[in-house]
Amino acid sequence: MHSQYRRTTRTTRRSARRLTSLGIAAALGAGLLSGCAGDGGSTAGNGKTEVTVGLFGTFGFKEAGLYDEYERLHPDVVIKENVTAQNADYYPALLNHLTAGAGLQDIQAVEVGNIKEVATLQADKFVDLSDAAGVKKENWLDWKWEQATTEDGKVIGLGTDTGPMAVCYRKDLFEKAGLPTDREKVSDLWADDWAKYVDAGETYAENAPSGTSFMDSAAGLYNGAVSSYAERYYDESGELVYQDSEAVETSWDLSMRAAEGKLSAKLQQFTPAWDQAYANGDFATVVCPAWMLGYIESKAGKKNADTWDVADAPRPGNWGGSFLAVPENAKNREEAVKLAAWLTAPEQQAKLFQKRGSFPSSQAAFALPEVEEATHAYYGDAPTGKIFTEAAKGVPVQILGPKDQIVAETLAEGIRQVEQQGKSPEEGWDSAVKSIDNALG
Structure with missing residues (x-):
């Protein structure tokens, strides 16, 4: 290939396939970041099981009322969300916690830009969610499911948005x-x-x-x-x-x-x-x-x-999208798997789109009225549900x-x-x- 803007001679390099990340050295030196500072909880003071969720930015679960709904459905569970503002701070700290085997939340979010590294180098530290109760491969877009799948078929994260x-x-x-x-x-x-x-x-x-x-x-x-x-x-x-x-x-x-x-x-x-x-x-x-x-x-x-x-x-x-993963050594692993599966189920993804604008990674959610009939008043009542559904279906398996x-x-x-x-x-x-x-x- 030739281009007026590209050098004629190019070199390629094989990925070292080792644990590196921008800022990791600083993160290791600085210690645990506040968003992921505590170990996953075990039992709340009121006797309920406390499931901790480590996120970056605003996923909208809390804001859309999904945590409250889950706690009503599961009165013995209380959810605690720990948020780091930027993934640039969150991800190096997550790698630090995985290396140390401590400081992990029961559920950890992983951004799409990092999912391959996690699936390649850290898969043994996460639960295989492919056969979790309520999880059906066909519910997700093929390319989204594939992104969190390891070479040996383990699924280390359930897709949230796209x-x-x-x-x-x-x-x-x-x-x-x-x-x-x-x-x-x-x-x-x-x-x-x-x-x-x-x-x-x-x-x-x-x-x-x-x-x-x-x-x-x-x-x-x-x-x-x-x-x-x-x-x-x-x-x-x-x-x-x-x-x-x-x-x-x-x-x-x-x-x-x-x-x-x-x-x-x-x-x-x-x-x-x-x-x-x-x-x-x-x-x-x-x-x-x-x-x-x-x-x-x-x-x-x-x-x-x-x-x-x-x-x-x-x-x-x-452009964008994340996953929910459950560390193998999560203190409340069983409850964390249940919560991760519920939060990423088609019905919850549709609610999140309706209330927060996060487009589902679940193709099963596309036919739900919250998505299929969605319009956006600010944009002249544009049929955003249909526009983004068609776009999502056409995304290549990257x-x-x-x-x-x-x-x-x-x-x-x-x-x-x-x-x-x-x-x-x-x-x-x-x-x-x-x-x-x-x-x-």
Whole structure:
């Protein structure tokens, strides 16, 4: 393969397949983080069995009332949730606890970017949930079930949510730029090809409303495009192949085209500047998984209600999603398995989508009314249930590697160097490769 933005000579390296993680050394030195500081509980003071759940961020179980419902159904159980704000802090601490064999909660969440490493290197430390009561493989999307399955068929985590992608767009800005505003016609603009999404951006730029850009960030485009491929950073043999990956090359080149074509607002996602840009109406599109809808609404605010809509992504892809795992040495392992199975059952996943916007990984939940009939008033009553269901069904079974998250985040930083700092595409790529080499040893 050849590209004007890629080095002609590339090298590949086999994954060391050993326990490493960004920040792990610091975590080991700092000791146990507060989110996972205590051992799993055994018995609460009132005689009830206390099941502890270790999470990062907001999963929504508590907020959607699922813990309360479970405790009503099981009066002898009380649930205690321990949350670390960021997975960047949570995951190194989890690895630390697994190594030490202490400090683990009865249930531990695992983010999709880390699930392969856990399934490859830590599988013996988790319960096989494939035959747990109430767990049926056919309830889950095939690709979601596969992500937490080891080579010998052990399932070390039950999928919670997924992040099937769409493109959220500003109808008012599209109209001013002479583009269609109907969601089906917008979807047709870039159907089946992320390059057509960039084409639409170039058309937008010709008549862009003053002070606006077509997309929020070139890194966001890269993430959407690369997520629509089965093979990205590793091949089926476990080889680290990102430097020779069609997915990476194509997606990188598209992001460079957007950055150099000034189609992007040059923003870094999940920063105050990005948040403010929603409120200001500074960009017309953003690649948005289901869980981002609520985020956009909260940042764009009431004044922008019904200016946003939701169109299909050019190709199905997934961004985000997690799993619930039960450590082998959990103090209340039996009760933890029951709770994990219940929280990830189709009915609970549908409720979580209805109340919190977390899209189910359970395909059995798709036919439930909370999902199938779902619309979103903020986005012009867009049929979000149907849009994201179709996207989820089309997501490829991705080949995951133990260091996917590091590679993805480092490539995104290379894109930002081009987009925000004015580096050339070659400089951004070389910088990312050097950083990945340093991180993976």
